[in-house]
Amino acid sequence: MRCTRLEARRMLSHINENQQPQMVDISEKAVSDRRAVAEALIELPPVFQAYVQGGDLFLKKGPVVQTAIIAGTMAVKRTAEVIPFCHPLPITSCRFETDIESQESGLRIRLRCEVKTCDRTGVEMESLHGVAIAALTIYDMAKALSPHIVIREVRLLAKSGGKKTLGQYPLYGLVLTGGQSQRMGQAKALLDYYGEPHAQYLYNLLAQSCEQVFLSAQPNQWQGTPLADLPTLPDILPQIGPIAGILTALRAYPQVNWLVVACDLPYLTTETLAPLLHHYREDVVATCYHHPQEGFPEPLCAIYTPQALPVFEAAYAEGIYCPVKILQRSPCQRIAPPQPTITANINTPEEYHEALHHVRRP
Numbered sequence: 001m002r003c004t005r006l007e008a009r010r011m012l013s014h015i016n017e018n019q020q021p022q023m024v025d026i027s028e029k030a031v032s033d034r035r036a037v038a039e040a041l042i043e044l045p046p047v048f049q050a051y052v053q054g055g056d057l058f059l060k061k062g063p064v065v066q067t068a069i070i071a072g073t074m075a076v077k078r079t080a081e082v083i084p085f086c087h088p089l090p091i092t093s094c095r096f097e098t099d100i101e102s103q104e105s106g107l108r109i110r111l112r113c114e115v116k117t118c119d120r121t122g123v124e125m126e127s128l129h130g131v132a133i134a135a136l137t138i139y140d141m142a143k144a145l146s147p148h149i150v151i152r153e154v155r156l157l158a159k160s161g162g163k164k165t166l167g168q169y170p171l172y173g174l175v176l177t178g179g180q181s182q183r184m185g186q187a188k189a190l191l192d193y194y195g196e197p198h199a200q201y202l203y204n205l206l207a208q209s210c211e212q213v214f215l216s217a218q219p220n221q222w223q224g225t226p227l228a229d230l231p232t233l234p235d236i237l238p239q240i241g242p243i244a245g246i247l248t249a250l251r252a253y254p255q256v257n258w259l260v261v262a263c264d265l266p267y268l269t270t271e272t273l274a275p276l277l278h279h280y281r282e283d284v285v286a287t288c289y290h291h292p293q294e295g296f297p298e299p300l301c302a303i304y305t306p307q308a309l310p311v312f313e314a315a316y317a318e319g320i321y322c323p324v325k326i327l328q329r330s331p332c333q334r335i336a337p338p339q340p341t342i343t344a345n346i347n348t349p350e351e352y353h354e355a356l357h358h359v360r361r362p
């Protein structure tokens with residue numbers, strides 16, 4: 001598989017000019033507050049159920065969950081000693097949340113570890129190391145009673161901090177390109193307003209403020225085109241309009257903010273996107289522009305929070321596929337567009353030729 005230009009640039013910082021691995025140089029990065037949350041699930045057979053008491057599991061070696069938290073906290077502080085290219089960081093907070101669930105099949109212990117620092121790089125390795133060692137400690141404390149213990153789903157739930165985050169979540173970008181462009185008669189994502197395919201232009205624009213950007217498309221839609229190398233999230237739902245792309249993205253990365261834009265918006269620039277980023281709110285489903293005349297919310301130039309996933313799932317289950325309707329019935333923050341044209345989408349060849357006059361000012 002060919003790697004994208006972005007991946008190539010990222011990979012380069014992990015190797016030196018002699019192709020040897022090295023620690024990424026973060027000397028020039030800005031210091032900022034950073035947070036990461038990781039989770040692990042541990043499954044234990046039914047024999048353990050008799051030992052649960054007040055949120056812990058009391059076995060011969062002692063209180064299992066409490067001991068795991070201590071082990072995990074120590075692990076968090078020593079991550080850089082264990083993982084070769086990990087930077088040592090001052091940990092300003094380390095908190096575990098635990099939950100024991102009793103099921104027919106046995107016990108399920110869920111461990112979450114939230115780590116904070118204020119530094120030049122993130123603490124995701126620290127939170128992952130913390131839950132991994134806490135889970136191994138549970139295994140060690142419990143194995144004498146039964147070795148049939150499974151540690152599963154050690155994963156990162158959230159990471160924030162640095163430039164490309166909003167509130168407590170990282171910002172990801174999605175350029176919707178999965179439509180059929182029937183009215184245009186040619187792919188809208190490939191139209192040229194600024195000297196390159198417009199989806200490429202929007203990808204670059206979003207990459208200025210987003211940690212990762214994806215094209216939302218049909219599987220293999222852009223093979224053999226200039227967009228082929230861009231990271232893509234292929235729809236996992238039928239081609240029922242933009243909701244298919246938005247829901248695919250929300251499901252794939254539920255713990256991020258999504259800046260979603262349609263590929264047929266020619267007037268988006270750093271300046272016209274700035275108010276959305278500036279007015280972002282975490283306690284709503286989306287922050288979006290409203291249409292100056294009609295007054296409805298524009299869902300295809302908006303920032304969605306993780307709250308959008310259950311809202312879109314419910315709408316999809318009810319057969320409501322129109323994103324405008326979904327936003328109209330959800331708590332969202334609408335802001336006035338700095339220019340009325342920002343939300344103008346271009347659907348026909350006539351509109352395209354007209355728009356070219358406006359975007360290419362001398």
Ligand SMILES: Nc1nc2c(ncn2[C@@H]2O[C@H](COP(=O)(O)OP(=O)(O)OP(=O)(O)O)[C@@H](O)[C@H]2O)c(=O)[nH]1
Pocket residue numbers: 176177178179180181182183184188216217218235238239240241242243244245246261262263264300345347
């Ligand atoms: N991922 C994804 N994006 C879609 C889908 N349908 C439409 N879009 C995108 O959503 C945005 C708005 O859609 P429309 O204006 O209807 O665009 P379109 O469907 O390509 O154009 P028409 O065929 O003329 O309706 C565009 O950026 C489309 O590429 C879909 O099923 N999946």
Ligand SMILES: [Mg+2]
Pocket residue numbers: 179180241
């Ligand atoms: Mg359409």
